[in-house]
Amino acid sequence: MFGTSGIRGPVGTEITATLASDAGRALASDGYDRVVVARDARESGQMLENALVAGLQECGATAVRLGVQSTPALARAVGWLDADAGVGVTASHNPETDNGLKFWLPSGIAFGPEERDALADRMESGEYDRAAWDGLGDDRRRDLGDRHRAALRERLAGTDGLDGLSVVVDVGNGTGRVTADVLADVGSAVTTLHGQTDGRFPGRESEPTAETCRALRDHVAATDADLGVAHDGDADRTMAVTETGSFVAGDQLLALFGREVAGEGDAVAAPLNTSLAVDDALATVGAEVVRTKVGDVYVADACRDDRVVFGGEPSGAWIWPGQTMCPDGPLAACTLAGMVAAGDTLSALLAGVDTYPIERRSVETTAKSAVVETVADRVRERYDDVQELDGVRVETDDGWFLVRASGTQPLVRITVEGRSRAQTEALSATATELVDEALADVTA
Numbered sequence: 001m002f003g004t005s006g007i008r009g010p011v012g013t014e015i016t017a018t019l020a021s022d023a024g025r026a027l028a029s030d031g032y033d034r035v036v037v038a039r040d041a042r043e044s045g046q047m048l049e050n051a052l053v054a055g056l057q058e059c060g061a062t063a064v065r066l067g068v069q070s071t072p073a074l075a076r077a078v079g080w081l082d083a084d085a086g087v088g089v090t091a092s093h094n095p096e097t098d099n100g101l102k103f104w105l106p107s108g109i110a111f112g113p114e115e116r117d118a119l120a121d122r123m124e125s126g127e128y129d130r131a132a133w134d135g136l137g138d139d140r141r142r143d144l145g146d147r148h149r150a151a152l153r154e155r156l157a158g159t160d161g162l163d164g165l166s167v168v169v170d171v172g173n174g175t176g177r178v179t180a181d182v183l184a185d186v187g188s189a190v191t192t193l194h195g196q197t198d199g200r201f202p203g204r205e206s207e208p209t210a211e212t213c214r215a216l217r218d219h220v221a222a223t224d225a226d227l228g229v230a231h232d233g234d235a236d237r238t239m240a241v242t243e244t245g246s247f248v249a250g251d252q253l254l255a256l257f258g259r260e261v262a263g264e265g266d267a268v269a270a271p272l273n274t275s276l277a278v279d280d281a282l283a284t285v286g287a288e289v290v291r292t293k294v295g296d297v298y299v300a301d302a303c304r305d306d307r308v309v310f311g312g313e314p315s316g317a318w319i320w321p322g323q324t325m326c327p328d329g330p331l332a333a334c335t336l337a338g339m340v341a342a343g344d345t346l347s348a349l350l351a352g353v354d355t356y357p358i359e360r361r362s363v364e365t366t367a368k369s370a371v372v373e374t375v376a377d378r379v380r381e382r383y384d385d386v387q388e389l390d391g392v393r394v395e396t397d398d399g400w401f402l403v404r405a406s407g408t409q410p411l412v413r414i415t416v417e418g419r420s421r422a423q424t425e426a427l428s429a430t431a432t433e434l435v436d437e438a439l440a441d442v443t444a
Contacts, residue, residue: 001123002116004295004407008091008100011044015091015099017051019123023087023101024055024063026122028137029129032085034062036077036104036142038069039089040175040234042199044099048089052101053139060131062138068197070175070235073148075104075326080147082106093207093232094408096200108325110297152182152334155323161341163187168228168241169333170216172206173198176235179330183337193219199233206233208316210247213239221245227346229333236296237316238332242346250314251275255282255353257318257332260339261310262287269302269311269319271295272393273402273415277354293390295407296327356399357424358417363435367442368405368412374438375403394431398423401431412439 001007007023009015027035035056039045045068053063064081066074071088078086086104094100103111103119111119122128131137156162162183169180170193177195184190193216194203205212208230220228220241228241240248255278258268264286270278271294279289290308292298296319299311303321311319317327324331340346365371376392385395391404391413399418406413414431418424 001120004293004297005092006100006102006110008094008098008408010097011099015044015048017047020048020051020089020101021055021058022123022126023119024052024057024061025059025128025130026055026119027085027087027103028056028059028061029122029127030118032061034064034081034083036064036066036074036081036083036086037089038066038074038077038086040071040091040199041068041173041197042091042096042099042233045089045199048099048101052087052089057137057139058131059129060135060137062140065139065141066144067141068175069144070148070178070330071102072236072324072326072328072330073144073178075108075110076148076151076324077144078104079106079108080144081142088234090234092234093237095206104326109300110326112297112301148330149178149182149185152178152330153185155331156182156186156334156338159186159338159342162337164189165337165341166223166225167191167337168193168216168220168223168225169195170204170208170213170228170230171195172208172231172233173201173203174206174231174233174235176231176329178235179229179231179333182330182334188337191219191223191225201233208232208237208239213241213247217241217245217247227337227340229336231329231333232316235329236327238318238329238336239316240336240346242350244347246347248346248350249355250316251277251358252350252353252355253318254278254312254314256339256349257312257335258282258287258310259285259353261320265307266309267305267307269299269308271299271313272387272390272404273360273413274314275356275358275417276399276419277356281353291389294404300325356417356419357421358415359424359428360413360415362406362411362413363439364411365439365443366410367439368410370442371412371435371438372403372405374441375434378434378438396427399427401427403431403435
C-alpha cells in the first residue's frame with residue numbers, strides 16, 4: 001500500500017474516496033488528534049480531501065484544512081499549527097491521472113517505515129475507534145497567509161545582488177508560485193512560465209526533467225536571464241537551467257548545494273544512486289557523503305545527525321536541516337538564486353563540479369521485488385563489494401551499479417556510473433543483462 005512517498009497511484013482504481021476516508025480513520029484511531037490537511041491542484045484533490053476529513057472526524061480527530069498549498073508549506077505548517085500530523089493530497093511529480101496521500105510529522109519529516117506500517121496495519125484490519133455522535137472531530141479551515149513566503153524572504157535577508165537578477169520560474173501549473181513572489185519581493189526581475197495553477201498540467205508534464213522543461217530551456221537561452229528554475233506539481237522539487245539554457249543534472253546541483261554549505265568534518269546525506277561527483281566535490285572542502293536509501297524520508301532521517309548540514313536527491317528534493325526537514329522546492333530555488341547573485345554565473349559555479357557518465361533507466365514489471373532479489377542472489381556470487389541497504393549496489397574498480405525496486409511505481413530502476421564512458425557502458429550492459437535474466441526467470 002505504502003511506497004517511500006506515502007500512497008500514490010491512479011485515481012479510481014488504486015486511489016479512491018474509500019481509501020482516503022480509511023486513512024483518516026486510521027490516523028485518528030492511532031492517536032493523531034489534530035491533523036493539518038492540504039492538497040495540490042489535481043482535479044481529484046477536493047474529493048479525496050473531503051473523504052479524508054470525513055474519516056478523521058468520524059474517529060474524533062480535528063482536521064485543519066489549508067486548501068491548495070505546496071507540500072513544503074504543508075510540512076512546515078504541521079509544526080507551525082502545533083498539530084500531530086499532516087496529510088498532503090498529492091501525487092507530486094506523477095501525471096494528472098494519479099493522486100495520493102503523503103503523511104508528515106511535526107518535525108517536518110515524512111512518515112517513516114514505523115509510522116507507515118502502523119497506519120497500513122490499521123487500514124488493512126479495518127479496526128477503527130469511531131467516536132460517538134457527540135464526540136465527532138471538528139472541520140476547521142486555516143489561512144496560512146504569507147507565512148511560507150515570509151520564511152523564504154528571511155532566508156534571503158542580507159543576500160546582496162538579487163536586485164536586478166533575472167530569473168525565469170517554471171511553475172509547471174503547480175503550487176510553486178511562491179518562488180516567483182519571493183524573488184520579486186527582493187528585487188529580482190521574474191518571468192513565469194506555466195504559472196496558472198491547473199491540476200491537468202497543460203503546460204508540461206509535472207516532473208521537471210530536461211525533456212519536459214524544453215520551454216524553460218529555450219526561453220532562458222533566448223533572453224538575458226541569469227538562470228531558470230522549475231518545480232513539480234506540489235513544489236517539493238526544484239531543478240535548474242543555466243544562463244545558456246542548459247539543464248543542470250541533479251547530481252551537479254546536489255554537489256553545488258552541498259559544497260556551498262558544508263565544511264571540514266561536515267557531512268551531506270544523499271541516496272545510493274548519487275554520483276561520485278558529489279563525493280569528489282565535498283572532498284575539496286573536507287566534507288563527506290553519508291549514503292541513504294532512496295527516498296526523501298530517508299535523506300531527512302539522516303539529516304537528524306548534527307554532522308549533516310544538507311541532504312538531497314538527484315531527482316530534485318533538497319533539504320537544509322537548519323531551515324526545515326522537508327524537501328522545499330521554493331527554498332532551493334531562492335537559495336540557488338542567491339548563490340548566483342553573490343558569485344558568478346551558474347555555468348561558472350558548475351564548472352568546478354566534475355561530472356562522470358551516469359545512466360539511469362527503468363524496467364517495467366509487477367514483480368519488481370522478486371526481480372531485485374534474484375539479481376541480489378547472483379551478484380553476491382560474482383562480486384566482493386555488494387551493499388543491500390536499498391536494492392543491491394555493486395562497487396567495482398571501474399565504477400558502480402544499483403538495481404532497486406521503485407518505491408512508488410511498478411518499476412525496477414537501474415543506475416550505473418563509471419569514471420569514463422567506456423566503463424559506464426560496460427557496467428550498464430552488465431546490470432541490464434542481470435535484470436533481463438532475472439525478469440525472464442521470475443516471469444517464466
